[in-house]
Amino acid sequence: MYQLNEFDKREELDSQLADKVADILTKAVATKGKASIAVSGGSTPKGFFTALSQKDLPWNDITITLADERWVNIESDASNTRLVHENLLQNNAVNAKFFHLKQGDELCEETLADLNLAANSALLPLDVLILGMGEDGHTASLFPCSDEIDDCFTTQSPLLKVSPKTAPHDRISFSFAALKNSKNVFLHISSANKKAVLNSALAETDIKQMPIRAFLQDPEINTNVYWAE
Incomplete structure (x- = not known):
């Protein structure tokens, strides 16, 4: 299910989301000695990244990762890892750990197996998950156009390779199974266009047509939607 939080300005959204996430991470570290958060790429979260990076948190005990990553070098403009390093792993957050999803040159079965073991050991279940949403209703790299869309929802492995047909x-x-188990799920979106996509996602139930529906409509998931114009 979902709860919609609307803001007049993106700066207000960024500030309040940063406050909320900071509180969750602080409590997680106090409770179990560590915390984990997965974020998403794109231009939308940059303000949130900056606001969160300035929080006085026990960053040494917090691991940051990505919900998904393009298999490109970190120097590429398409690299979400680069985006996080330039916008979130700054200020106070420079002391946080970062779990790289893109490791090595080839995304092969051996690489996936190693990453799955590491993710289970160091990250999962995630304390915080910040999702984004594409115009086609994809989230993370759960793409409706991909041949792997069935696997995205059925595999119990934490990570999988996806080759979208409508994106480079x-x-x-x-995977959905790994993301679903996150303790706190947020969907961070902005603009009238994304509000229209959100409304389309809420209007029907086919999760493979619009994967974000799985997070908005699953009764076992409480997704906090943060939206600003």
Whole structure:
């Protein structure tokens, strides 16, 4: 299910989301000595990244990763890893750990197996998950156009390879099973266009047509939607 939080300005959204996430991470570290958060790429979260990076948190005990990543070099403009390093792993958050999804040159079965073991050991279940949403209703790299869309929802492995047909680059993505188990799920979106996509996602139930529906309509998931114009 979902709860919609609407804001007049993106700066207000960024500030309040940063406050909420900071509180969750602080409590997680106090409870179990560590915390984990997965974020998404794109231009939308940059303000949130900056706001969160300035929080006085026990960053040494917090691991940051991505919900998904394009299989490109970190120097590429398409790299979400680069985006996170330039916008979130700054200020106070420079002391956080970062779990790289893109490791090595080839996204092969051996690489996936190693990453799945590491993710289970160091990250999962995630304390915080920040999702984005594409115009086609994809989230993370759960793409409706991909041949792997069935696997995205059926595999119990934390990570899988996805090759979207309507977007460039092979991807590595957390599976629905791994993302669903996150303790706190947020969907961060902005603009009237994304509000229209959100409304379309809420209007019907086919999760393979619009994967974001799985997070908005599953009764076992409480997704907090943060939206600003």
